[in-house]
Amino acid sequence: MNDANKRTDASNVSNSALAWWQKRAVTITIAVLGLVGILTFISMNVMKYERHLASGDPVLLQLAPVDPRGFMQGDYMTLSYALERDVLDTLDKTGDRPKSTEGYVIVALDEHDVGHFVRLADSHQPNTLAANEKAIRYRLSNGSVKLATNAFFFQEGHANAFEAAKYGLFRVNDKGDPLLADLVNETFEVIDPTDKHKAKVNN
Template identity: 45%
Template sequence: MAKYGVALVAALILLVVNASIWQKERVLANGKTVYLALAPVDPRSLMQGDYMRLRFALEEHIRAHLPTPPPDSQDGYVVVKLNAQQLAEFERLSPTLPSLPDTQQLALQYRIRQGQIKFATNAFFFEEGQADTYAQAKYGEFKVADNGELLLSDLRGENLTVLSKTRL
């Protein structure tokens, strides 16, 4: 009987994991594209192995609209307006997912943990030997779900040029 219980739990775990993967694949395929400008990071920590630490310029706009000192933990949405190139420009903060009638606006989910503002990720992983290519990154390319969830899909260079050789 215990074997069946273990098999059932394993099957449920696989079902949940696969559903999560399917959902993220749908966002990557169908989500709205938005570009967030990268902010400088400590150059001593820029490249560590085959990933790059990321920080976004939008974080400074969010920080400027938070109380001082910022909360230790908070979830919310930053409303951005997309310009002609789909670059995000700060408009306002919202504690809940806002209704946005303007199709050029997006609500992007953010969270604050231990006083640090976080978007989808703070790192970008790439193929071994591609550090010099990604050191030119100026923008993060994100896909945005209807609920404001962001998935980092790539990094872009100056003028939104594609950096990865696999996406040419």
């Protein structure tokens, strides 16, 4: 009888250990699959970002006053764009400015690829654009226009170099989405504090 009880107890312990390891294996498998999914998502977004930078058309947008200030381990520069004011002024002329909406601002590019306000459009229709025009998506939320990111991050200690920024260099894709790539000074040179040879913006 005692031997039978011992065998039963041993069997129960063995089964409990097996069940624990099975649960452990399932938990680890779920965690690994979740991590793989997250890494895949991040990789796809990085690839999308790189394609946008590589294939987007260059457009320079004039900056409104900027303010460099410290942020965590590095620095960042808060940005706003003169074109945002043009959008708001045009919306105000229509009467009752909506609290939230989105659309496209059409800009004409000059010889330096600086975009100048032309008009607003409700949709992106490339066939209506002149050869030197580009449509850029904008969003209006709580009375503020957002074209793209309002912050540019850079390595700590380089704030002085970026105080010379006059333009944001965007890459605009075929859907009108702008992606901030660099900041540019008044002589249309990309600001790179680590490079002694300043590069002109590619036309």
